[in-house]
Amino acid sequence: MNDLAGARPEQPFDILVDGRAVPVLPGQTIGAALHAAGIRAWRTTRFGGRPRGLFCGIGVCFDCLVSVNGAPEQRACLLQARPGDEVRT
Amino acid sequence: MADVIVIGAGAVGAACAYYAARAGLDVTVVDRGPVAGGTTGAGEGNVLVSDKEPGPELDLALLSNRLWRELAEVADFEYEPKGGLVVAETPEVLARLEELAGKQGVEHTRVTDLRDYEPHLAPGLAGGVHYPQDAQVQPMLAAARLLKAARERYGSLRLRTGVTVTGVLTSSGRVTGVRTTEGDILGGAVVNAAGTWGGEIARMAGVELPILPRRGFILVTEPLREPLVRHKVYTAAYVTNVASDSAGLETSAVVEGTPAGTVLIGASRERVGFDRTVSLPVLRRLAAQAVALFPALRDVRAIRAYCGFRPYCPDHLPVIGEDPRLPGLHHACGHEGAGIGLAPATGHLLAQVLSGERPDLDLTPFDPGRFS
Amino acid sequence: MSAYDLAVVGGGPAGVAGALTAAQAGLRVALLDAAPRLGGQYFRRLPETFHATREAALHHGLDRFLRQSRALRSLADVLLEHRVWAVERHGGLGDFVVHAVAGDREERPVTVRASALLIATGAHDRPLPFPGWDLPGVLTAGGAQALLKGNLVVAGRRVVVAGTGPFPLPVAAGLARAGARVVEVLEANGPLGLARHPALAASKLGEAAGYALALARHRVPYRARQAVVAAHGDGELTHVTVGRLDRDWRVVATRTVECDTLAVGYGFVPQVELAVQAGCAMGHDLDGSPVVSVDAAQRTSVAGVYAAGEPTGVGGAELAEVEGRIAGHAAAADLRSAVHLAAEPPGTAVHRPAEPPGTPAHWAAGPAGLAVPEPLLRRRARLRAFAQALHRAYPVRPGWRDWLTPATLVCRCEEVPYEAVREAMDLGATDARSVKLLARPGMGWCQGRMCGYAVACLAGELPQAPRRPIAQPITLGSLERMTDDPS
Numbered sequence: 007m008n009d010l011a012g013a014r015p016e017q018p019f020d021i022l023v024d025g026r027a028v029p030v031l032p033g034q035t036i037g038a039a040l041h042a043a044g045i046r047a048w049r050t051t052r053f054g055g056r057p058r059g060l061f062c063g064i065g066v067c068f069d070c071l072v073s074v075n076g077a078p079e080q081r082a083c084l085l086q087a088r089p090g091d092e093v094r095t
Numbered sequence: 096m097a098d099v100i101v102i103g104a105g106a107v108g109a110a111c112a113y114y115a116a117r118a119g120l121d122v123t124v125v126d127r128g129p130v131a132g133g134t135t136g137a138g139e140g141n142v143l144v145s146d147k148e149p150g151p152e153l154d155l156a157l158l159s160n161r162l163w164r165e166l167a168e169v170a171d172f173e174y175e176p177k178g179g180l181v182v183a184e185t186p187e188v189l190a191r192l193e194e195l196a197g198k199q200g201v202e203h204t205r206v207t208d209l210r211d212y213e214p215h216l217a218p219g220l221a222g223g224v225h226y227p228q229d230a231q232v233q234p235m236l237a238a239a240r241l242l243k244a245a246r247e248r249y250g251s252l253r254l255r256t257g258v259t260v261t262g263v264l265t266s267s268g269r270v271t272g273v274r275t276t277e278g279d280i281l282g283g284a285v286v287n288a289a290g291t292w293g294g295e296i297a298r299m300a301g302v303e304l305p306i307l308p309r310r311g312f313i314l315v316t317e318p319l320r321e322p323l324v325r326h327k328v329y330t331a332a333y334v335t336n337v338a339s340d341s342a343g344l345e346t347s348a349v350v351e352g353t354p355a356g357t358v359l360i361g362a363s364r365e366r367v368g369f370d371r372t373v374s375l376p377v378l379r380r381l382a383a384q385a386v387a388l389f390p391a392l393r394d395v396r397a398i399r400a401y402c403g404f405r406p407y408c409p410d411h412l413p414v415i416g417e418d419p420r421l422p423g424l425h426h427a428c429g430h431e432g433a434g435i436g437l438a439p440a441t442g443h444l445l446a447q448v449l450s451g452e453r454p455d456l457d458l459t460p461f462d463p464g465r466f467s
Numbered sequence: 468m469s470a471y472d473l474a475v476v477g478g479g480p481a482g483v484a485g486a487l488t489a490a491q492a493g494l495r496v497a498l499l500d501a502a503p504r505l506g507g508q509y510f511r512r513l514p515e516t517f518h519a520t521r522e523a524a525l526h527h528g529l530d531r532f533l534r535q536s537r538a539l540r541s542l543a544d545v546l547l548e549h550r551v552w553a554v555e556r557h558g559g560l561g562d563f564v565v566h567a568v569a570g571d572r573e574e575r576p577v578t579v580r581a582s583a584l585l586i587a588t589g590a591h592d593r594p595l596p597f598p599g600w601d602l603p604g605v606l607t608a609g610g611a612q613a614l615l616k617g618n619l620v621v622a623g624r625r626v627v628v629a630g631t632g633p634f635p636l637p638v639a640a641g642l643a644r645a646g647a648r649v650v651e652v653l654e655a656n657g658p659l660g661l662a663r664h665p666a667l668a669a670s671k672l673g674e675a676a677g678y679a680l681a682l683a684r685h686r687v688p689y690r691a692r693q694a695v696v697a698a699h700g701d702g703e704l705t706h707v708t709v710g711r712l713d714r715d716w717r718v719v720a721t722r723t724v725e726c727d728t729l730a731v732g733y734g735f736v737p738q739v740e741l742a743v744q745a746g747c748a749m750g751h752d753l754d755g756s757p758v759v760s761v762d763a764a765q766r767t768s769v770a771g772v773y774a775a776g777e778p779t780g781v782g783g784a785e786l787a788e789v790e791g792r793i794a795g796h797a798a799a800a801d802l803r804s805a806v807h808l809a810a811e812p813p814g815t816a817v818h819r820p821a822e823p824p825g826t827p828a829h830w831a832a833g834p835a836g837l838a839v840p841e842p843l844l845r846r847r848a849r850l851r852a853f854a855q856a857l858h859r860a861y862p863v864r865p866g867w868r869d870w871l872t873p874a875t876l877v878c879r880c881e882e883v884p885y886e887a888v889r890e891a892m893d894l895g896a897t898d899a900r901s902v903k904l905l906a907r908p909g910m911g912w913c914q915g916r917m918c919g920y921a922v923a924c925l926a927g928e929l930p931q932a933p934r935r936p937i938a939q940p941i942t943l944g945s946l947e948r949m950t951d952d953p954s
Contacts, residue, residue, distance in 0.1 A: 010521070010524055010525065010619075010644060010645055011513065011517070011519040011520075011521050011522050011524055011525050011619065012519055012520030012521030012522070012524075013513065013517040013518065013519040013520075013522075013619055014517070014518045014519075014520075015516065015517045015518070015619070016516045016517075016518070031516075031517070031618075031619070032514070032516040033513070033514025033515070033516040033517055033618075034514070034618045034619075034620070035617070035618060038614055038617070038618035038620045039618075039620075041614060041620055041622070042618075042620040046603040046604055046703055047603035047702055047703055051882055052318065052320065052356060053881075053882045054882050056601060056882070057602070057603050057702050057703070058601065058603060058879075059603035059604075060603075060606055060610055060614070061601070061605065061606060061607060061610060061879070061917075062591060062592060062606075062607045062609065062610050062917070063606060063607065063609065063610025063611070063612075063613040063614055064508060064591060064609060064610065064613050065501070066591045066592075066913060066916050066917070067607075067879065067880075067912075067913050067916070067917050068880065068911075068912035068913050069601075069879060071912075074572075077394075077572070078320070079317060079396070083610075083613070084501075084571065085571060085572070086503065086514070086571065104895060128897070128901070129895055129896050129897040129898060129900075129901035130894060130895030130896060130901065130905070131895075131901065131904060131905070132900070132901050132904070136900075136901070136904045235901075235904040235905050236905060239891075239894035239895055239896075239905055240894065242894070242895065243893075243894055254895055256895050256897050257897055314943075314946075316943070317912065317940060318911065318912070355881070355907065355910065360943075372746070373553075373744065373936035375553060375555055375566070375949065378936070378937075378946060379946055379947060379949050382943040382944075382946035382947045383947040385943060386943050386944060386947055392943050393942065393943055393944035393947075394942055394943075394944060395942065395943055396940035396941060396942050396943070397937055397940065397941055397942075397943055397946055398912065398914060398937060398940045399910075399914060399935070399936075399937060400936040400937055401936075
């Protein structure tokens, strides 16, 4: 797929998601990295405990909220991952 | 033909309709909009005794407080007996709060370590007074479910939404019904429960009621996973602002959580007519005051803000009872910021009047003729 | 005194074209956008760190946009990662304050002051609710597109693309090219669609043919009058129920399709809350969306406020760019004439042509007096006609309501099921607002952006222009530190 856009991404790094290492291509959002790693459900809703992940993908629906380095309720689809990020769902 | 026509399907109108139907009267409720679309849908759902000076309004609030607890058994509207906590910044203010609580004669506890009650309150506050009777309801649900309960239990209630009253019908100096956009509705009595717009209804009937809008904004935060605020928490300044006659902007911190997880932040008061233009300086002041009280709110996001228009009378007392100038016309409006809290007592007392009973409380202080 | 002549909110095709046009005409321009890169949703870009040499393969018309972006950066202040949450008319006419929070992690409040304002805030997907639409693995079409264009992540392995209108096609084609197995593409409306408007379709034929070819090459079936009417899975999507629909979208037969991903979209919702905040008059587009009313020069009813692109009616990137350029020209001409008028001695008579009652005084009766090149106006007319034809060809039909069960969530944020919406109406709610007050759909995180269209339909009305005094979440700390002074 990198062929499609002629992309030569830089060296990947890992972020920690609930203690598990998830690879990130520099520049990707946390949500994209999770989705690419096959993690599609992370938040659970506060009333029904329903699983949620990406939905709108552009910061509008707030379904993909995660806590990043202790800051709660961040939109995973918007936040560009940084080396050392600790994500909690 | 109805025994009673209630104009307004807000909390006060719903309570009037409920108690009138319970008393065996045949009731028609009309509203130009939906249920609870006016001031009821723009408040916090306060059921407070703590902020009332001793006197007729406090008596009304205490009766209402008891009735709300009864009604919570009748219908589900998120009745939360969470209690109120009034906090004082300085020992002098705390002394005045305690003095007020003593005069009120309302159940209360003097609080020296506020963090026992609210762990996230800012340090350095002098103390406060806890009022266990203060409560909160979801006001829109309360109005809607009371109307439904009356319909189901007593069967003699019709709700007509989207019907605008355009005139008050009279015959031989007595009210006989209302003229509406959907035709005339005849009834033996008319209850003006139009809230902030109660003055307009009165004018249609040819009488003056000095009810004016006082705008208030509320900020709403994102839903929190863990409750940050347990009680209704407000500063002593709120009590003085409620009773103030100033036309300018007044704000005081009023902070509370809701069952949905959001935190509601008030309160502002200003007289600007029915202007809905959002005032960012007001929102900013509300935010600053809330953060000063609960520093942890600094990192919490606001996601919404709304405003409403509280109906106030010059003496800050509601108008409850039959209008001496026009027999058959009853008023139940002008409750300012306490309409939700005072709704059941208002409805209960007015239903007593409508049934020819002697009301449980003396209605003289609320007399519609007191302004003329 | 304003720091800028024009503040542009939105860095997509409309905003960039508008800002560039105005800057080239000599205005001091600031453009604010929430994203880290210009492009908006349509030209969502890859990060620099991907070093993509053929990024244009992911887009239609990217090179032209990149040229405009580069030119803009040398002529104007481009403020990225600035989420605008409020606009205010400050002192008097022509003095606007744009309030934003900047930074993606440590947010700080920023204020930009300008004499004029261009609202070019784009649109987001318009989903419809159906059972299981909140299962992980179900994405909006735009969400799937954003993963690919912005991150080079393919949304899934086995993907169904569903919805209505032209947008699902490029999404499906992009996914197929990127290696996903696109099982099928479902169009809820009839098979003819654009073919019924051959003359109008001609101008877009090349683009559409490209998508069709890509789909054919990957053997992706395109099925009309079908839709995903339920999504299933234990915690994640594993299969969908596809319904064959009648003309009104009622289900006449169903089948099951296995897939791990569904990309679904039923049109777009223009983002108009800033225009509502500014007090601009609003109307409705053919697709039912509340849109900003504008005159021939993209002026809103509020003097000094312009709107371009999807907020004035969804019409795609090409129309957005043309509208942006017209707005840029108009803003430049209006500001120049304002300066000119201010210089005139008092008592100078200004003759205006007769206007229909209710028309804002600053709305020109026609474009005659404008410094807008005629060809731009003609292109806009043609593209708008095309957009309207699309709206007519791909409407949302009422039968989708029958897809709902009592337990289907209508509001994802507050988890409000369909039965609660019905109960609210039974209790005396008569419109979307009162349904919201009683049952909470739209009260949550997204503030009704996802469910607003559906709730309005269920309440029996057109969606109303959203009143959102806080257009983006802002911490109380930032709100407290908000300042009126330009940064």
